[in-house]
Amino acid sequence: MNLSLGEFQDLARKASRGVGFAWGEADEIGQAARWLAAHQQPSGEALAVLLKQVDAGLPAERCPIRLGCRFADHVLKVTEAPQEHSNLVAPLFLLPFLSWALSSAAAGAIEINETKGSALSVLTPGGLREQTGSWPEIASVRLRLFSVNALPKPYPTAKRIDLHPSDQITLAAFATRTLAPETEERRRFGAGGREE
């Protein structure tokens, strides 16, 4: 299904809340999902993988959102000395948080690579600058900050996302959990209404 990015962001937010993320985290997951889709990354697929795992009880230390929030909040810093984070589910979702972490830091870029070499991304405050390979569903990652003189052009951005039907179904099912079943009493109380 072809979605506007706003629609996808909203779906991602609700689906995240549906698997138990706090509202504040869900807001950021929605923004992150949109960021990835705008950078033409397989955002829907990665999010479906992640939320299924979270729903099945993924430990916090393997969650790229919890880790990403720490970087974006500046609790953790990316340094020139490489650091590793192992066994993350949907590591693709770290990318927007790392870019946001840079937005208010000194100039520089972050390189994040899959420790076995299958994927490498370069991030700046402006977004994704380089992407080689593709991020696996589960991976260990190595991060480092580096200073650059010349960067590749910004990664081309998209206005829409083509969401695979199976991912759409997964996300919609999680999002539905945020909706309260309608009862006649709730309908009358909640919508409040006389009508013509």
Added chain:
Amino acid sequence: MLHRPDNKAREVARRPAHQVMTLPRLGAFHQTRLSFMRVLLRRLIAENWRFEVTTFDIDASGVGHAVYTMHGPERSYSLIAFAHDLPDDQRSDRVIATAWDATFTLFDGLPSPSDVARLSAQVPVQEQGRVSQSELSLSRANRSTRLWDYVLECLAAGTQPDAQRLDEVGYLMRTTAVYGSGKFGAADRASLEQRPEFREPFQVEMLNVYLIRCFVVDLVEHMARARAPERAVALAPDLRRRLGIGNSTGLGMAPFLLNHQVLINNWIAAREEALARIRTLPAAKDGDWAKLSQLAERLTISVNAQRPDDPRQAAKLAELRKDLQKLAARLETRSDVARPWDNLWHWAEGVLGLEGQESLLTLLLELRPDLVDQLAVDMSADESAMARIDGRMSMSALRRLIENRYAWALKIDWSDAAEQARLWYVSAAKSEPRLGDRADADLANFEQALAPGRDAAQLYRETEACEAENVGQYLMERPKHRHIVRRIQIAACLPYGEIESNTVSAQMVPIDLLRAKLSFFGATAFDPRSDRWLRINMFQNAPFPVEWPNRDWDDWVYPQARA
């Protein structure tokens, strides 16, 4: 940020947030020249946009489709209207309805026959269909059962309808939803905001509604002609203009003001800056007093025409009528003092109620378009720019922010059940926001984060003896507070970024939230049907495109004295 054109003289300050951002005050707002309908029409007329009925393929029973196009300096936009034959018993204002008298989309450019064919399968089913990047909105409208048949019969009989009966309703059709940015597959606002014509907020939606209004009056005239080709007449231009497009709005719109802190700040800041600029003026210009008196008189006409059933609104209007009389008398005195408008404003704050004060704001802004209109540009917002949490902030600094920005919330006794009697949730029926009763225990798991006052107070309480070094550390252990920490940090930077009232108390009147947003749209004739939904009128008294060259329409929203 908004800068004053002249900062040499000591300026009158903008009103403080604690005065402006309460629900009773927001629920007394009226349209102004910064409202989005007025911004749109100013642009269309100033830039001489060309209006064209590209297609009108509708049969005698009112079924078919039409395409109404506006050609701007660089781009064209087309309203594609599908007219249906809806049985009377299926006509409902509720958002959960599944059939309508007319359905619409605003198309980016000129649609091809294949676009119209594609959309004819999607637009009439509204939320069940999908539109694409080429479409900018999705909307629908129902006939006013009170007025449609009457006007149709009059025109078919070759007579003009009675003006008073038109005024009693004010529109032939009312929209029950106007979906914009990105909804149901439509183009996102983000993909359009570089276009000058959509720089100010909600211009897509307002253009959509303006073209619906053009279509609806044409449709009733068309059906009258089809019924009685020999006898039928067109609606007289003065009567035509009296018809706006109605709208029924419920709680679906209410969370918007809470969810868009930066945007609401910018809307209010523009309005408050405009008022401060006028109040700062050292003297009245020739004609200012007379203009103000005339506009107050015309506003009184529109207030007097309203007959809401709702007792609260009726009481507010009764007070407003008295206030407008006081204002008219005061304007006669034309007190020749320095800063006459600031002087008038101080008088109003002492004498008039909230409706009267906010009406005066509306009128004062009309005096100096040169100081006011440019502020509309600042009413948009890039909300992503403020989405990040600064985790380096110390907990004591966060607590000080709560003390400063949420003092009103800290004064509320949140252990009193009445202060938390309600909760916001989203219903499984069409994903619409609703206000629930907290006593309905099953709803708790579905609560939306729309009680910032309560959440800020709770965070304050929980951090009294907090050992975390900073906000980031604290949130690692307590992610449930992320949303309110972000709100607090945003509110710290934006004076009008928070509504300073309890949004979940038993006494809260949800339509105050709706009224505030609708006033920024430019809506008039607020007609609450309960405390949770209301009807309004849009573009009432606005000129149709063919009338644009006739005169200066800057003050179109104020009705002329009725004959």
